[in-house]
Amino acid sequence: MSDATRPAGGVLSVVGTPIGNLADASPRVVETLRAADVILCEDTRVTGKLLAHFGVHTPLTRADDNVLASRIAPTLERVAAGERVAFVSDAGMPGVSDPGQRLVDAALDEGLRVEVIPGPSAVTCALVASGLPMDHFFFEGFLPRKASAMEARLAELAPIPGALVVYESPRRVAATLGRIASVLPQRQVALVRELTKLHEEVVRGEAATVAAEVASREVVKGECVIVIGAPAPDELAALRQAAAGGAATMEEAIAEGLAAGEPKSALAKRVAKLFSVSKSEAYEAILAASQRD
Template identity: 70%
Template structure:
């Protein structure tokens, strides 16, 4: 019999989401590869499945691939799971699937829950097009820079975040993407599942006021509207006038000095303090 690598989606919170096919596949496997044998061991016990487990997380994946391919070549059935959700989505399982396919081995996907699609639907935001970012950079400056890049994506954006950092991340979203609608989806499929929605700044303030946030969090950011997309395209193309003329035009239009400096610093790629000093000097003339 030919070997088979089964990529198996597992529940992200509610054990009832494990389909009969998931249970059967795990029970028939000669080996189940997983991120954490303790986590998967508890899952298998709850499902009434007995199987041999072997750790295969991102730290050891490279050293496991050759052995897995040998097992598949020998006709064994190998199942691969993550701690929760679909392996290969924000997960090192993609490398294993790639290697198996390159080796000509059979690969099947046994569908299961995914926090990406669950959160997208639960958010109620338009999802004709969406981009899955996964985890943003942790450092504030790097995170804001990445959000600036993502702001031009013409679709909804799905982000995973730690409950300890979600308030700060929402504040950065508000700073970069102003009037966008945003949803915080928390504890998907679990007893205390929650969806909180609002404009970015409002939602950031609401979550910050809570203090402690618990549970796994997914942030869904609405797609930019046509006006915002046009503004960002124009900004990417660069200002049509020199900095001095842009400052004069902004002051003449009554734009606040701090907001003007912030806008032009981004447009010209200059330090905000430098542009603010230029704005103040121009205002005093």
């Protein structure tokens, strides 16, 4: 259907909902939910409480990970027919560490109108609450559950020159903090839990200290966000040197890679990741080094 023949008004509204405190829902969020023809949600009971709080009576349709694939085509048909469909998760922004992005991508691929209605974000709230430097940060979401896979992933993330943000359940958070302390012992860490709620808490300190504090508790309640501080310059240099096979600078890593016969494209990708530069910048440096040789 062309834009000229498509009914006016059809839109998929991706709505950010409160992550704990219902008072954080903006007037625009409430109005969007009220004006929708249908609301797609993870759990009708959770979203039902939000709607009841604001006196909204829009019909709800379950669209969690188990059934989302079957909801995509009918939803696109409704939007194309001119209906207003709101899409929410249990808390926060759909698509952030959940499968909802598939619906958004499908709507955009069909040329349908998609709008984002901002709401609270656990990622940014936790970063600010952590008190750790956040000039740069990387959102990891949930780490692998298996201990060996988690430790391997943490080692991969270690050279990133910014704070790391990780989601975790209260049941597993003590074990996860212990593995962070094992792999990244030099880092400052903050556990932020119960964001925006009455018992919001931040436990901050060296990785081992935070891990020990949380492990000593009989129970941990509330969804948890872990913020891992960025590596200090000496740690970052050591990590890069180890990953580069002993090379302390980008120039040394390039020289060693060229001497070993490593393909230029593969070398550029590796060097770009190691030294946090663009692949094109790394490739230009490789070409320059090749010409000098």
